[in-house]
Amino acid sequence: MHDFRNKIREYELELPSLSIETLQMNITLKCNQACHHCHVDSSPKRTEMMNKDTIDQCLEILREHPQIKNVDITGGAPELNPYFNYLITEAKKSDKHIIVRHNLTVTLDGDPTTHESKLYLPEFFAKQGVEIICSLPCYLESNVEMQRGPGVFQKSIESIRMLNEAGYGIENSGLMLNLVHNPVGAYLPSSQEALEKDYKEHLWKNYKVKFNNLYAITNMPIHRFREQLERAGNYEIYMEKLENAFNPDAAIGVMCRSMLSVSYDGRIFDCDFNQMLNIQVATDEPVTVFNFDYNKLSSHDIIFDTHCFGCTAGAGSSCAGVIS
Numbered sequence: 001m002h003d004f005r006n007k008i009r010e011y012e013l014e015l016p017s018l019s020i021e022t023l024q025m026n027i028t029l030k031c032n033q034a035c036h037h038c039h040v041d042s043s044p045k046r047t048e049m050m051n052k053d054t055i056d057q058c059l060e061i062l063r064e065h066p067q068i069k070n071v072d073i074t075g076g077a078p079e080l081n082p083y084f085n086y087l088i089t090e091a092k093k094s095d096k097h098i099i100v101r102h103n104l105t106v107t108l109d110g111d112p113t114t115h116e117s118k119l120y121l122p123e124f125f126a127k128q129g130v131e132i133i134c135s136l137p138c139y140l141e142s143n144v145e146m147q148r149g150p151g152v153f154q155k156s157i158e159s160i161r162m163l164n165e166a167g168y169g170i171e172n173s174g175l176m177l178n179l180v181h182n183p184v185g186a187y188l189p190s191s192q193e194a195l196e197k198d199y200k201e202h203l204w205k206n207y208k209v210k211f212n213n214l215y216a217i218t219n220m221p222i223h224r225f226r227e228q229l230e231r232a233g234n235y236e237i238y239m240e241k242l243e244n245a246f247n248p249d250a251a252i253g254v255m256c257r258s259m260l261s262v263s264y265d266g267r268i269f270d271c272d273f274n275q276m277l278n279i280q281v282a283t284d285e286p287v288t289v290f291n292f293d294y295n296k297l298s299s300h301d302i303i304f305d306t307h308c309f310g311c312t313a314g315a316g317s318s319c320a321g322v323i324s
């Protein structure tokens, strides 16, 4: 049932790993929010943090491998790791393209345990020239609050306003602010292009805020979202939808072919989803950033499983939205 490997055999697809262009680092599972669909089960109660030794080792890998062009920093809310600013400023020195997965509200909420203010973030991001990718599952307040909790929509809008003031999303500033849409229920996202147009019109008309691109992503049937589907008796229905919408072109472009994902404790995975399912990269011995071997990792077998249908349904889904 929902055998992904069978599906790729059926379509005679070869999906070997390619050269690694992106290192995604999950530097904490702590978050100021606890969204219903969160595939990493983050919340203010999580304490997992990447320590400085592991961050330094990742920085060393970035310095030693010019083939790795991008560093994609995620969490939780990555800004809650005490070495977040250090990581960004040091990675910048290696001339990498830096992406931060930013939940918007952390700027106004600050750290939920230490109460440290994060109001400096928009200016800091702008100074470092990082690309910001932010979740805003819908342009309607009620839909956002259903998924992410009360008060989140207005805080997100205020945070986008602060990013706009720092130059993000503004023509010719070179500062990229991209938003992420994901469906609030057990269905696939609609057209990314049409959604982007609707988001832009609605957010400008009602709140006078701007952004660059919208990425439409599919909810992955793992962790909290899977539990939610199971509680509602929708898991099988959702999986069938994903499998029936299998798109071979999207399969060819899955992000795990050119990226690796590092967990807070330095272990290496094919992607963030495999990381959350604790499916470590397939090599003879457990791989961490401390025994990183670029050549081996650029030609290893990716571990595909049932949840991979979430990446290959419809137009496909990756960290940068649709695939095909």
Ligand code: SF4
Residues within 6 Å of the ligand: 031, 032, 033, 034, 035, 037, 038, 039, 040, 041, 042, 043, 075, 076, 077, 103, 135
């Ligand atoms: S903001 Fe992101 S990381 Fe935090 S709980 Fe929500 S989905 Fe998870």
Ligand code: SF4
Residues within 6 Å of the ligand: 254, 255, 256, 257, 270, 271, 272, 273, 274, 302, 303, 304, 305, 307, 308, 311
């Ligand atoms: S979920 Fe599967 S297809 Fe998607 S990125 Fe991860 S390993 Fe690749």
